[in-house]
Amino acid sequence: MNYQKILVPAAGVAALVLAYWFYGWAGVAAAVTVLVMWALLHFNRMVQVLKRAANRPIGYVDSAVMLNAKLKPGMTLLHVVAMTKSLGALQSPKDIQPEVYRWTDGTESHVTCTFDGGKLVQHALFRPTQETPPPAP
Template sequence: MNLRNVAIPIVLIVVLFAGWRAWGLQGLLVVGGGVLMWGLLHLTRLMNVMQKASRNPIGHVGSAVMLNAKLKPGVNLMHVVAITRSLGQQLSVEGGEPEIYLWKDASGSQVTCEFMHGRLKRWQLERPTRADGT
């Protein structure tokens, strides 16, 4: 199980309790408002990324080489979708681990990304070979 699935709710409960202990109902409301704002900021970012991705074809990226240069291990899938502004073409079984997605550009270059628990583990750039052998 992913530690973030447990740690984030525990931290939120501790912060809410600390606000209650320090300033009573006012502290609880202030901390609760801060937690609500944090959640709304993340939801807004997710909606903006998905709205931009919905305008492009699935699995298409402007430049696979530039995508390859921008990728770093450990980034989440939403970050990669934000970079590409496109949903990746899913190559793996839905709901299975690892998740494998593919992005192609107009020149035929493609980047295959492998995600474990929503985090990028490895990726591979494949460029088309030219007919003249160069």
């Protein structure tokens, strides 16, 4: 279960109650101001990430090998999009969990990432085999 969906609103309500308890209505006004500023900071970050990703092709990354090295389980989809500066190409059916996205580089190497509930569960790197030319006589 995703406790963040419960704990964040509960912490906001607790901050409002404590602000009223200690400072009255002026405390509530200050707490609301802090909570709105926090929400605006997160919204602004999301918009900036999506604005950068809008200018790149879907599913493209500069280096799939470097992306694979930077990925860690538990990262959010927004964090991965911020790293790649590109939206991933959706490989799974729309709105079905887990979601599978793929980022491909110029050498046809690609990283396939599986997200469950917006968090990275697993990732895999695929590198095409390169045929080596026979040695010169």
